[in-house]
Amino acid sequence: MPKNSNKILRSPFVIKLLVIMFGVEFVKGAMLVSVLPVYMRDELGLTAYAVGWALASQYIGDNAFRSPLGWIIDRIGYRTVMLLGVLFTSLSVLIIAFTDQTGWIITACVLLGIGTSPLWPCVITGATAVSGNEAGGSIMSVIYMSWLVGVGMGPIVINFFIINRYEPAFWLMGVIMVAIVTVTFTLPGRKASRELEGRTVEEAPQAKRGPLLKRARLYFQKVGQSLHASRLLYPAMFIQNFALGLLTPVLTQYARTVLHLSPQQYSYFLLAGGAITVLGLIPIGRGVDRYGTRWFLHAGFLLAAIALPLLGYMRSLPLVFIVVAFVGLGYACIIPAWNALIAKAIPKEERGAIWGFFLTIEGLGMVIGSIMSGRLWDSFGSHVPFLISGASLLVLFVLHLLIIRRGRISLA
Secondary structure, eight states: OOTTHHHHHTOHHHHHHHHHHHHHHHHHHIIIIIIHHHIIIIISOOOHHHHHHHHHHHHHHHHHHHHHHHHHHHHHOHHHHHHHHHHHHHHHHHHHHTOOOHHHHHHHHHHHHHHHTTHHHHHHHHHHHHHOSTTHHHHHHHHHHHHHHHHHHHHHHHHTTOSSOSHHHHHHHHHHHHHHHHHHTTSOOHHHHHHHTTOOTTTSOOOOSSOHHHHHHHHHHHHHHHOOOOTTHHHHHHHHHHHHHTTHHHHHHIIIIISOOOHHHHHHHHHHHHHHHHHHHHHHHHHHHHHOSHHHHHHHHHHHHHHHHHHHHOOOHHHHHHHHHHHHHHHHHHHHHHHHHHHTTSOGGGHHHHHHHHHHHHHHHHHHHHHHHHHHHHHHOTTHHHHHHHHHHHHHHHHHHHHHHHTSSOOO
């Protein structure tokens, strides 16, 4: 690990960002993986396609605001942007806790997406601003560890609170959101944010006079000219999250209706893959900083592309856990290497806006994947989303080879 990595990870600012990441993703993971899919199927009697659309509405709300929020972070700092986000997230939990009407639940999903939209632009922009490219792989490993532990522990822990009723689960999520709102109040404002990023007022993006749409268009035109990336990176970012989006709405249904797992057994199922991924992130992140991203991405794409289709056909629980562990190992290779690769394409001066733009492309992949997933399940069978997800990662492997050949980003 580079010399400055430990100093970065002791930064109070980075620690606060990681705590907020963990708490919000804990609640989001519990809602999207364990609470809503089962509740909407069993209690409301909706089809897998309808559940996919409801969950996709969360990703739509999230995705619609990521680009402008990255632009806003560059101008007003972290505290206000993140505070509005966690308040919307808290409101979505409150609505779902007190209603069983489909329309209100879909509204709450949209609010959940809007509320979580500042999370990734704020955390990645802030952490990479403090770390720089020298420790890019390491800091990305820690960010994604916080995300994975949160999004993984959410469904696992919440399943133990859902026995015969949902009230204890909602109480737990409410307490966590109150704690996260409290931490968010301590984030830096506009001036302090610029100081943390090493920018003076003169270096910070300046608001120019004129119509807002014209200013935004000129701004993103300037951003596009400053990027150091192959154009193939854009479809690659989409496909990477499309492959994940295909699995999110159907993973719980697969475990409960195909493998016939109890909520507690499903928790262990998630733990098998999540633990491997989390344990691999730090050493692989260090390896990315030392040796580059190329071979880690080669290995990760191929490993996950082979394991995911196998998972869709597995019915033996011991074999399922083995295959899930290989999926986890594949994503342990992909996550720090992929995001370190993307970080190299981003100029320092407009870090927030470009991360927001990139995360919007990735989020669009999640939206389309979630919508298609339920339709594939209902029309062609439970194994098809896993098959298409694996095929998408093979396409991503080929795109990565082409990006390397064009050499717009240093991948060595």
